Amino acid sequence: MSGFDFFLAAISPYHISIALGGVIAGTVIGALPGLTATMAIAVLVPLTFSMEPASALILMGAIYTGAIYGGAYSAILLKTPGTPSAIATTFDGYPMAKRGDGDLAVTLACLSSVVGGLIGAAFLLGLAPPLANIALAFGPVEYFWLAIFGLSLISALSEGHLLKSLIGGTFGMLLTTIGVAEVSADIRYTFGSHTLIGGIEPVSALIGLYCVPVLIDLVATPGRHLKVTAETRGFRLPEALRLAWRHKINLVRSSVIGTLVGILPGAGGSIAGLVAYSEARRSSKRTEHFGTGEPEGLEASESANNATVGGGFIPTLVLGIPGTPPDAVILGALLVQGIRTGPKLFLEGEGSIVYTFIYGLFIATLLMLPTGLLIGRYAYRFIITFPKALLVPTVAFMTIIGTYAIRNNMSDVVIMIALGAVGWILDRYGFKPSPIVLGLILSRIAEQGFVQGWTIGTARGDVLAEFFARPISMGIIVFIAVSLFYPVIAKRWRLYEEAKNAREN
């Protein structure tokens, strides 16, 4: 079979209909806080057992891509990431919605997700085997530095309170250490409380830190949640297309970052979104507008997190190592189907499944444009017109049930609400929730890499060399330094240039 035959197989009415159904189901599930892309696939995976392997993969890929995009709705409209991948979307998406541009933000998120999804799928189609080998070069220390790279975004989110943000970041990291230790599996820092034995689940914590403070403020005043504009402005698609075209380099760069981070096993969409956001902020001419509703920030996060879908499939299909948590579920489903992943899956004769799937992923991503725009428009209209007296209990209810559903554990709900209340108090005094959430999300990867690297370094007799002398580590450290100090250096350089010009004039 040729590539064209695989394409024809992917666009059969059957495959298009299951891709459409998967995208819609994934988008709706992803929009509910607490229900992650992993859960969306896990819940719907039994549907695939009776399907042909290629059809099953298309359905799971469509659910996955839809769920990652769906997380943007609640991130933009409620400041609550529907999935962890959408954390960075809240930074500029919610401020856009607050000033009355929620419709534009949702449309822009959809366009960016489609671009990211297509670029990720293109990498999967063209570069899967060589890129998978790069991922194998990453050891524990590289993962540690990658997590620290994500944490360096704290400097970008500090809003003039760098020390407070760094303290908040360490607080988030410390919270993650409660419960079962990441490497040794010791029970630690529970102080005799049974509620804390399970630890602080990162997704429920981020629901609490982001959503509960919004509810606390919503319930206190009679004003509307988001600014309502009198005129009907539709999808604002032309405006969003113009913005996307103007920021095309940002979109492509963020999508490539998302793909590369997706290839790294276990890294996932949240890190991809954060790293792409950091990079977009660093390279933008409007750096100071980031965090106040800058479309470039939203585009970076959304294109990167959807690019992880294609990127994550690269090690999953080539090496049998799941690139992201949802890929682990998909890998399990493939094993049920009797499919053995590996380089042979891409070879002539055996490639029909994987290539039909990749073209199916393209189709599913393209289908996300009309479905995403439609669902997004109604979600936006719903949020701005729904009476506050019903919106507050509905969202509160969603946070409670969504948090409970993660581990079927009521302790998580109590922790989520308590963290939300603490987060509201901290926010009032300049300790913003985003650095705490960054610490929470990245701490596990950082700890695993740190402890393993430390153990290996100790065994080799040179811990410093283990952490600082490996080529990939050094590369990431350079990026961290640039990310941390570029805003200061750029500001100094600008002042120097201005002073120089003034002297010359």
Next chain:
Amino acid sequence: MPAKTERDTPGIVLAAGFILIAAVFLYDSRNLLDPDSYVFPAAICVVMITLSIVFIVINLVKPQPDREASQSPGSTARRVSLVVVMLASAFVMPYTGFVLAGFGVFAALTMLAMFEPWNPKRAALYAGVGVAIVIGFYVTFAKVFLVPLPETPFL
């Protein structure tokens, strides 16, 4: 006119609280025998204490330009009540079941978030919407996603 400078007293108090938290964690690390369990959290605690001390010293020695504290207009009683109702629902749910607790929390939060006068039509409409939402969530999560929600013999 030079910017007014002022000590960030709430910030200093919270930073002191973070030092206390980190100290408690460090103290509790003594109970852990495996270095793999405490090397990372201990490093975080040291960083957290250092940053907090630097923050406090800077604010005591050289107060920063006064930044407008984020204002929180509105009713504090409603804010506290929201947290209390949500926490109460989490504690009550295992005993009353999801649906009964759901009706209760929905009704309580609707009343808390209501700023307009009630009338019979609005009350009936909101009650209907509340019942539909609670039942909708119950069916979606318990029957479709097979999440084992707390249940009692009644509901």
